[in-house]
Amino acid sequence: MKERILRVLTDYGIVLMLIVLVVYFTISTPNHIFITPLNLINITHQIAINTILGIGMTFVIITAGIDLSVGSVLAYCGLVAADMVKHGLHIGGVTILPNTPVPLAVLEGLLGALVVGGFIGSLNGVVITKFKVNPFIATLAAMTIVRGFAFIYNNSYPISNLPNSFDKLGGGVGGRFMHIPYPVWVALLLVVISHFVLSRTRFGRQVYAVGGNEEASRLSGVNTNRVKLMVYIIMGVLAGLAGVLQAADVSSADPQAGLMYELNAIAAVVLGGSSLMGGRGTILGTLLGALVIGVLNNGLIMLGISDFYQQVWRGVVILFAVLLDQAKIALLARQRRVAE
Amino acid sequence: MTEEAVVPALEMRHISKTFPGVRALDDVSLTVMLGEVHALLGENGAGKSTLMKILAGAHPKDTGEILLNGKPVHIDSPQSAMELGISIIYQEFNLVPYLNAAENIFLGREPRAKIPSFVDFRKMYADAQAIIDRLGVKLNVRTPVNRLSVAQQQMVEIAKATSRKSRVIVMDEPSATLTEHELASLFTLIRQLQSEGVSIVYISHRLEEVFEIANRVTILRDGRWVATEKVADLDRDQIIRYMVGRELKDIIPKAPAAVKEPALRVVHLNRTGVLHDINLTVHCGEVLGLAGLVGAGRTEVARAIFGADPIDSGRIELFGKPVRIHSPESAIRHGIGLITEDRKAQGLILGMAVRENTTLANLAALSRFGFVCRAKEREAATKYVKDLRVRTPTIEQAVQNLSGGNQQKVVLAKWLFTKSKILLFDEPTRGIDVGAKTEIYQLINQLAAEGVAIIMISSELPEILGMSDRILVMHEGRIAGELSRAEATQEKIMHLATGGE
Structure with missing residues (x-):
């Protein structure tokens, strides 16, 4: 019986945690405002960016890697997008398409951010695969380098006064479809796509294989370097996209944007049951992880808990989830021994 | 054996050990006298390492008892083995690379200074140097271990063992990485330890060494004790016969291959320091056995063909056409498969x-x-x-x-x-039970009958002899000789594998 309870707790730990938090906040917030549609939509809006980053981070972490540079990439790509929206498509002072009409300029900014994000991701990937630098160190270096370039971009000033049609991408006024902010739709679409990529495609299988046992994968004909390069590019593109959404949301591209976002993304992934040792993890888990973090942040604010205590609770929840995961691993190991 | 008047330094009696699916040791006994160099011999998988790991407290035994100087002892951890004066020097040394020789020798038992929790470095260096000097080794104990040669590192291991007042020292293939000159000084050192009453268990594949240094020898086969005799009473052929024993030729039915066209040809393959001028051909429907001692370069040949390791020169032809294989991915595209030696680390997710x-x-x-x-x-x-x-x-x-x-x-x-049209099997039956072994043999035969070209690496001689149409024997990165199925015997293979002419 005790084992049964533990089993349910470990298999559905994150779902249970989400339910407990929702019920608790519903009961304890004044007039149950937590559970109002408006607040629930707010929560999804608040977690959209972390979910998008978490998706990329899930790919990276399943290969037993890590990417600490995403917050910086987000800031830099936001600046690139804002700059292009305002000043047209240009590379290194050479203007390619000046004075494009606004809707087209927004598209240019978006694509520019995605390309730059992917490019930075590919640099991370090359350093990690070709030069065999540990991912933690490689992306730690990228984190500060890219952050530096973000400050250099506009002499440390944000780029503001962006056109309205750009701001709509952030999900503010007019930026909604069926009452749901655009970033939430984007995140949802990406959840669905990436879930199928990971669970149904050859590439997805290879991502798991590389994380599960890189040498065995290589000897089974998996181009392990290409797989690893790809996951860092995916991460970079998604960080670029997140940068656009973030800049649009606050109508300003700020070189200080995205500080600590890499850690929030990692937290969502780990809460969702991915193993930092690689080989294990799901997109749906990451979505749940992002939801738990979002619900917790929102609920604690609703209850008027001080910012400092919010941080404490966030840490406690992460620790609890990871301990549950450890219990699950121990349980599986015991079953294996019994089976033998 | 004659009645022993003296009490043996070490006695392992009726030791048995079962791993899931494999009986590693079955009623094995080993007796080592005071100041004796006792060689422990057997093919790979005969149980030598398991027996020594039990002695070292790394594995628990299932049954049997261990006596030191006639008294039963209980060894349940590496710690307790060490405290009883048993030291093992493994092939891979247990040294901390960035600490110096003295720090390694006294690791965990550093002499204490007057101030609590500080180390008395002066005493440590003096003591360490004294031990090293007494062993007759030229070495500065302040040198970090990673800057010492392999032979010197081995000396540090031995110094570590003697500084713990070890009464029994096990050396697992100590000569594998030594030059001839270094080996001579190792023997000098062993003789000195011997004169001080230390007992040595010496594990080696090189029989010449056994004849030179050992007093007695115990031979294991398939996890069982076969013989314990004075080295002086034995010759090389007798030892080999003890080691190899049963013939598998009769157990595995083998239809001689209808040899067809060549499938894979390796020409002048070189990998600096690892493989030297490897030439081989395997035909469709043929099983080519690749024999040799551990470390002779068999696995490296398979990995080079498969594109898993880079090669420095040489070429590979498939069905008469030269191909460039630079990765496992391209090898697989060309129809080559590699069943790796270590399935957990390299074969499976x-x-x-x-x-x-x-x-x-x-x-x-x-x-x-x-x-x-x-x-x-x-x-x-x-x-x-x-x-x-x-x-x-x-x-x-x-x-x-x-x-x-x-x-x-x-x-x-x-x-x-x-x-795959070409399959490379590296130790395909290592660590699996007899039933599954037979099934794998049948499968290999069936594949060959279907025209697949097969290279099979194995350290089990009966397996090589029973399965192969032709056998190549490797020694130190070279192909030492080729034997046809008809002429091959375990003795001939061992002869070539140990560097005999």
């Missing part, structure tokens, strides 16, 4: 299901537009589980939950599914 492991090397065959067709995948996995009789509850079982033999079958399923 342990956390993945039987289904996923089976299809990993040939997902392309199951994919459309990059999506894996699940129905086809399940069908393929189910087929191979059935064909190979993999004992697993479902194809969704994680392979880490299967027994060794069944894991190996999943590895084989993976390569069968790639429809």
Whole structure:
């Protein structure tokens, strides 16, 4: 019986945690405002960016890697997008398409951010695969380098006064479809796509294989370097996209944007049951992880808990989830021994 | 043996040990006298290492007892073995690379200074140097271990053992990485330890060394004790006969191959310091045995052919056409498969299901537009589980939950599914039970009959002799000789493998 309870707790730990938090906040917030549609939509809006980053981070972490540079990439790509929206498509002072009409300029900014994000991701990937630098160190270096370039971009000033049609991408006024902010739709679409990529495609299988046992994968004909390069590019593109959404949301591209976002993304992934040792993890888990973090942040604010205590609770929840995961691993190991 | 008047320094009596699916030791006994150098011999897998690991407290024994100087002792951890004066010097040394020789010798037992928790470095260096000097080794104990030669590191290990007042020192293949000159000084050192009353268990594949240094020898085979005799009463051939024993030729039915066209030809293959001028040809339908001692370069040949390691020169031809294989990916595209020696580290994704492991090397065959067709995948996995009789509850079982033999079958399923025309088997039956072994032999024979060209590496001589149409023997990175199935005997293989002319 005790084992049964533990089993349910470990298999559905994150779902249970989400339910407990929702019920608790519903009961304890004044007039149950937590559970109002408006607040629930707010929560999804608040977690959209972390979910998008978490998706990329899930790919990276399943290969037993890590990417600490995403917050910086987000800031830099936001600046690139804002700059292009305002000043047209240009590379290194050479203007390619000046004075494009606004809707087209927004598209240019978006694509520019995605390309730059992917490019930075590919640099991370090359350093990690070709030069065999540990991912933690490689992306730690990228984190500060890219952050530096973000400050250099506009002499440390944000780029503001962006056109309205750009701001709509952030999900503010007019930026909604069926009452749901655009970033939430984007995140949802990406959840669905990436879930199928990971669970149904050859590439997805290879991502798991590389994380599960890189040498065995290589000897089974998996181009392990290409797989690893790809996951860092995916991460970079998604960080670029997140940068656009973030800049649009606050109508300003700020070189200080995205500080600590890499850690929030990692937290969502780990809460969702991915193993930092690689080989294990799901997109749906990451979505749940992002939801738990979002619900917790929102609920604690609703209850008027001080910012400092919010941080404490966030840490406690992460620790609890990871301990549950450890219990699950121990349980599986015991079953294996019994089976033998 | 004659009545022993003196009490032996070490006695291991009736030791048995079973690992899941494998009986590693069956009623093995070993007696080592005071100040004796006792050689422990046997083929790979005979149980030498297991016996020594039990002595060292690394594995618990199932039954049997261990006596030191006639008194029964209880060894349940490496710690307790050490405290009883037993030291083991493994092939891979247990030294901390960035600490110096003295720090390594006294690791965990540093002499204390007057101030609590500080180390008395002066005393430590003086003591360490004294030990090193007494062993007759030229070495500055302040040198970091990673800057010492392999031979010097070994001396540090021995110094560490003697500084602990070890009464029994086990040396596992101590000569494997030594030059002749270094070996001579190792022998001098062993003789000195011997004169001080230290007993030495000496494990080696090189019989000449055994004749030179050992007093007595114990021979194991298939986890059983075979003989213990004075070295002076034995000759080389007798020892080899003791080691190899039974013939497998009669157990495995083998149809002689109808040899067809050459499938794979390796010409002047070199990898600096590892492989020297390797030439070989394997034909369709043929099983080519690759014999030799551990470290002779057999695995390296397979890995070079498979593109897993880079080569420095040489070429590879497939069905008469030269090909460039620069990665396992391209080897697989050319129809080559490698069943690795270490299935857990290199053959399987342990956390993945039987289904996923089976299809990993040939997902392309199951994919459309990059999506894996699940129905086809399940069908393929189910087929191979059935064909190979993999004992697993479902194809969704994680392979880490299967027994060794069944894991190996999943590895084989993976390569069968790639429809490889050339298969390289590296120790295909290591660590699996007898039943599964026979099934794997039958499968190899069946593949050969279907025209697959096979190279089989094995350290088990009966297996090589029973399975191969032709045998190449390797020694120190070179091909030392070729034997036809008719002329091959265990003695001839051992002769070539140990560097005999």
